[in-house]
Amino acid sequence: MVLKKYNINPDLALERQKCTFDIEEIINIFDGGKEKTSQRRKIEDVVLKSGLCHDDVPEECMSLKERYENAVRKSCFFSKLMKTELQEITGIEDFETPAIRRIADALFKDISPFLLHLGMFVPTIIGQCTSEQLMIWLPKALDLQIIGGYAQTELGHGTFIRGLETTATYDADTEEFVLHTPTLTAHKWWAGGLGKTINHCIVVAQLYTKGVCYGTHLFMVQIRDLDTHMPLPGIKVGEIGPRMGFSSADNGFLGFNNFRIPRNNMLMKHAQVQKDGTYVKPARHGKLTYQTMVFVRVTLVNEAAFNLSKAVTIAVRYSAVRRQSEMRPNEPEPQILDYPTQQHKLFIGIATAHAFQLTANWLWNTFKSVLSDMKKGDVGTLPELHALSSCLKAVCTSDAALLIEQCRYACGGHGYMLSSNLPYIYSFVAATRTYEGDYTILLLQTARFLVKAWEQAEAGKTVTPTVSYISRSLKGEKNSWRSTDEGIIKSFQAVAAGKIALCVKSIRDRMKSGLDYEDAWLLTTVQLVDAAEAHCRSVILETYCNEVRRLTKSSSDNVKIVMHQLVTLYLSYWTLQRTGDLLRYSSISEKDIDFMQRQYEELLQHIRPNAVALVDAFDLRDEILHSSLGAYDGRVYERLMEQAENNPMNAEPVNQSFHKYIKPLLQGKL
Numbered sequence: 001m002v003l004k005k006y007n008i009n010p011d012l013a014l015e016r017q018k019c020t021f022d023i024e025e026i027i028n029i030f031d032g033g034k035e036k037t038s039q040r041r042k043i044e045d046v047v048l049k050s051g052l053c054h055d056d057v058p059e060e061c062m063s064l065k066e067r068y069e070n071a072v073r074k075s076c077f078f079s080k081l082m083k084t085e086l087q088e089i090t091g092i093e094d095f096e097t098p099a100i101r102r103i104a105d106a107l108f109k110d111i112s113p114f115l116l117h118l119g120m121f122v123p124t125i126i127g128q129c130t131s132e133q134l135m136i137w138l139p140k141a142l143d144l145q146i147i148g149g150y151a152q153t154e155l156g157h158g159t160f161i162r163g164l165e166t167t168a169t170y171d172a173d174t175e176e177f178v179l180h181t182p183t184l185t186a187h188k189w190w191a192g193g194l195g196k197t198i199n200h201c202i203v204v205a206q207l208y209t210k211g212v213c214y215g216t217h218l219f220m221v222q223i224r225d226l227d228t229h230m231p232l233p234g235i236k237v238g239e240i241g242p243r244m245g246f247s248s249a250d251n252g253f254l255g256f257n258n259f260r261i262p263r264n265n266m267l268m269k270h271a272q273v274q275k276d277g278t279y280v281k282p283a284r285h286g287k288l289t290y291q292t293m294v295f296v297r298v299t300l301v302n303e304a305a306f307n308l309s310k311a312v313t314i315a316v317r318y319s320a321v322r323r324q325s326e327m328r329p330n331e332p333e334p335q336i337l338d339y340p341t342q343q344h345k346l347f348i349g350i351a352t353a354h355a356f357q358l359t360a361n362w363l364w365n366t367f368k369s370v371l372s373d374m375k376k377g378d379v380g381t382l383p384e385l386h387a388l389s390s391c392l393k394a395v396c397t398s399d400a401a402l403l404i405e406q407c408r409y410a411c412g413g414h415g416y417m418l419s420s421n422l423p424y425i426y427s428f429v430a431a432t433r434t435y436e437g438d439y440t441i442l443l444l445q446t447a448r449f450l451v452k453a454w455e456q457a458e459a460g461k462t463v464t465p466t467v468s469y470i471s472r473s474l475k476g477e478k479n480s481w482r483s484t485d486e487g488i489i490k491s492f493q494a495v496a497a498g499k500i501a502l503c504v505k506s507i508r509d510r511m512k513s514g515l516d517y518e519d520a521w522l523l524t525t526v527q528l529v530d531a532a533e534a535h536c537r538s539v540i541l542e543t544y545c546n547e548v549r550r551l552t553k554s555s556s557d558n559v560k561i562v563m564h565q566l567v568t569l570y571l572s573y574w575t576l577q578r579t580g581d582l583l584r585y586s587s588i589s590e591k592d593i594d595f596m597q598r599q600y601e602e603l604l605q606h607i608r609p610n611a612v613a614l615v616d617a618f619d620l621r622d623e624i625l626h627s628s629l630g631a632y633d634g635r636v637y638e639r640l641m642e643q644a645e646n647n648p649m650n651a652e653p654v655n656q657s658f659h660k661y662i663k664p665l666l667q668g669k670l
């Protein structure tokens, strides 16, 4: 790109002059303080100066193989950079540095084949190994002497973990496990990095010892030779083929033919197989082997927020540059951002990115606190974490995908260009709705927790804070609608309580009519998913309001105003989306709904002058956005033309297919 960087589009420049608040203040809030902002920027500078982000050919013009090879090259150099310069800046082994995650997108428009190494392999080692095992594998993994992935899903089963078919049978004579893939559907499928990149893998398999199956357990398996990278004898491994996104993630398949691993390769922090084959079951909780999934679900809420902030930055900046149609005859064409319908498409994206980011931070802290309880031997808080992480992962990834697609609609035809980056962002987030637990499945997990909480509250027991509204509802507390933050949250809790109550009633009625619990549950699952979603909405609304209040306590008035405008926009938006439910379960009236509609439309007008500044406050560098439509300077048309001119398809004036096919066709000689 030879465009002069700071020759800014005049419309965008004017937008920035309208800003009523100090952008840096909001940036600091989301980074967690001034120092964190400065550390993040330092990290970004180092990565950007490394030259690693440069591609000779645009990624989208490469073949699949070239993209993969390019992604491996970058992953290797990036890993080296992380071990050297970045480690000095961030502090050794600081995995909680969101800055690293953000800047990684400057290197990879698509996915790093090493994603699962840090995303799941290392966390599984940390969470599932005994201290002796940790000492063997963790330093090697951190030092990238071994590169790993996480192979759980099979061709025939993803959701139903208990149905996995791969077996790990203990042979006490040799003190080894024999891994085997008994059927076609038992082949591991989908694991990121497995196709071509990794040499080690966490494998989830049914454990058999002394002729008894003890269910799924985790095993550390070397699958490729460390020197030649050839699959080891007894291993069948490869890439599963092109997909909607994740093109450079080399998702793979894996089969075992009686492949032997030492006994010590079973990850034994929670359950053990002793030398003689005696099984020692986990002392505290049966689902501790699912811990890495919980960890990733928690991080995916952050992914939803981050990717949405990228999409909405692109779409808002583009909407400030793009002029189209006329509002009144013979008037100049307005910026499309001036259309209330466009504001309706986009401002909710800004508010949602804030809501999800603050919820993600809160969930991360909850996760850390549960881990610390567990270290002390207390697993009492795990069910609530599982319920929270399940519904938040489901709802945030799903909402983010819809809103990212809405950002693409908001960019008209140009949004369909890969160079806008919106299709990449969408296909990445669309996958997050499915992997690490499909949307429906995770909401049903939360529903299980909610029904139990209802039964506990009914029995007079205390329930955890996120569901304390159930107790209030059972005590007969009636909802009286108030259009304040707190009033709206209470009404959304009343909706959730009402829906859970109906689910419980439905299950009981069905059982009274003769069905067993499983069938009664099954026939109620449509309502259960709906109830869990309603619960999740109330959690997000409450967390967003609380966190904004807490974080802006010492902010300037102008920042308080604009942050609160977004909170109110979010609350109004969801009130208007859920009028049916609110009319059913709260005391909201037609008049209240009219008021909320007017308030929502007024908020769009209030937010409009700050829209560009608000997306600037996500502080996303052009190199991270990768977008012809969303760059800071707003030189949209120049970029689109330059990229078209550089399109490899235009390298020759006449394509050879003309001579081969079109000309013979034209001349009737084909």
Ligand SMILES: CC/C=C\C/C=C\C/C=C\C/C=C/C(=O)SCCNC(=O)CCNC(=O)[C@H](O)C(C)(C)COP(=O)(O)OP(=O)(O)OC[C@H]1O[C@@H](n2cnc3c(N)ncnc32)[C@H](O)[C@@H]1OP(=O)(O)O
Binding pocket: 101, 115, 116, 119, 120, 150, 152, 153, 158, 159, 160, 161, 162, 192, 287, 290, 291, 293, 294, 296, 299, 300, 303, 382, 383, 386, 435, 436, 437, 438, 441, 445, 448, 449
């Ligand atoms: C840049 C990005 C950054 C990071 C991302 C990194 C990588 C991203 C890229 C791609 C990675 C993708 C990876 C994957 O997809 S890995 C595969 C993930 N697979 C799944 O998520 C499968 C989903 N299925 C399940 O989790 C389970 O099968 C299911 C929970 C649906 C059911 O499990 P099971 O049949 O064993 O249990 P139940 O009988 O239903 O329940 C019994 C009991 O256990 C409780 N439970 C279930 N799960 C958990 C858990 N994780 N933690 C705690 N408790 C759990 C459940 O609620 C029941 O409790 P109770 O009602 O009290 O009996």
Ligand SMILES: Cc1cc2nc3c(=O)[nH]c(=O)nc-3n(C[C@H](O)[C@H](O)[C@H](O)COP(=O)(O)OP(=O)(O)OC[C@H]3O[C@@H](n4cnc5c(N)ncnc54)[C@H](O)[C@@H]3O)c2cc1C
Binding pocket: 116, 150, 151, 152, 153, 156, 157, 158, 159, 160, 189, 190, 191, 192, 246, 251, 431, 434, 435, 436, 437, 438, 439, 440, 441
């Ligand atoms: C991009 C990508 C990367 C991935 N990476 C990995 C990886 O690294 N490692 C790994 O192990 N796996 C990985 N996966 C696999 C992923 O975890 C699974 O695809 C996911 O858990 C869903 O399982 P499934 O594909 O079996 O879907 P299915 O379970 O077959 O779901 C299909 C449909 O059936 C519905 N359904 C299924 N069971 C029920 C039920 N009990 N009640 C109601 N409805 C039901 C679902 O809601 C869904 O609509 C990846 C997947 C993708 C797309």
